[in-house]
Amino acid sequence: MPTSSGYSFTEENYLKAIFFLSRNSEKGAATNDIAKRLATKASSVTDMVRKLSDKGLLTYEKYQGVFLTDQGHAIATNIIRKHRLWEVFLVEKLDFKWDEVHDIAEQLEHIQSPELTARLEAFLEYPKYDPHGDPIPDADGKFPKQVRTQLADFETGDELIVTGVKDSSPEFLQFLEQAHITLGTPLKITAVFPFDKSMQIATQSQEALNLSKQVTTNLFVTLSKTTI
């Protein structure tokens, strides 16, 4: 038990994985999907799921998928909260780039001290979003409301601001970096090509940048009030 009071490193990672997997589905998280996400085996997942079920952190019926209980949900959101707060710290205070922070935050998220989390949050001036635009839940586990529309859903002439990324893999983030696109970047759609649904956009630094469909579906944006 690496963590002093509460749940092990491993248990916390299971809860977090199950949170993300069951979030957008009616069916609960599937054993194999959990295994894939945690780079372990389905049999290990069955063991652990039974254990967490015994502890009342999730409900589980054989072959029917896994759902977090309120208690499990609370623990999962707390870990996500810590993860995202630490990411803000790493980027804002220690000048890490947004593609470098995930692995370090994976470690920091397990630090046990509610007092530390609260003070860190205050030190960072109560951020609502992490460096990838993902919402940071409050101490009660509530996420700030956010409408997340993809760049792909807009049309020629629309003026937008980047508010987040759907896929925050280092590869994608490095691509954006190279294109000088980051959170808050204003952009204007100058053309949409029906052939492959790619877009041409203009930013302050670049007149004409071509973005594939894959990129435009991974970028969250909001309509901008001002002109570029």
Place this chain on the structure above:
Amino acid sequence: MPTSSGYSFTEENYLKAIFFLSRNSEKGAATNDIAKRLATKASSVTDMVRKLSDKGLLTYEKYQGVFLTDQGHAIATNIIRKHRLWEVFLVEKLDFKWDEVHDIAEQLEHIQSPELTARLEAFLEYPKYDPHGDPIPDADGKFPKQVRTQLADFETGDELIVTGVKDSSPEFLQFLEQAHITLGTPLKITAVFPFDKSMQIATQSQEALNLSKQVTTNLFVTLSKTTI
């Protein structure tokens, strides 16, 4: 293995304990002392010591005590470095009090990322001492030189500045807090009582404060240039 690259949480704690225990002795660290420090049993220590010896982190002859190798020493000082840097962060940036930081730093010291340590150190502006006055080793494991003289070794009339504490238990730190003594506090010895070797001192906030021998041996001080 909670830590991604390198050594486990537990292994690191053993190395740190052995570092402190063998630092001031010719005989190496004793099995029972290690066990006491880690709140474990002697048999567990023998197991782990053998394992760490196999990995080349310490040398060990049955019944003859334990010594760190250069490699083990490097790992131990790196953990101490991280521990003390995090303590500075907690006190300077998050406004924790000096008696509250130890347990949290015990967790943070195991975070694996040389880049993080380096950036944290820069963010804190390369501190040389932690909030208890203990020296912070550099990235090569070198400790800043420091002469640590006890308040008990000085005499009536001496004007001094508090530079550290020998015992940094919360109990002692809270006692100092209450007496408005902290790192950097200037003080003057106004009397030494031979009967119990207690001292009367004057600080800016208090005219006459009586400190027991136990307190004066636990306070590190240096001669002050200026008058109170």
Place this chain on the structure above:
DNA sequence: AAAAGTTTTTAGAGTAGCCAAACAATGCCG
């Protein structure tokens, strides 16, 4: 509705770390 395919569970086993109790070495003191 049986065959084929997929997913999940069970069974057995390994590693890390821990402990109690039996056993062995050390070294102190008379």
Place this chain on the structure above:
DNA sequence: CGGCATTGTTTGGCTACTCTAAAAACTTTT
């Protein structure tokens, strides 16, 4: 120098977490 308390080691066994292999259960296809 020899007894004996102290200290350290070995043995056997425990829990937590993980894995492979194989059986069982569900799902889809035919």
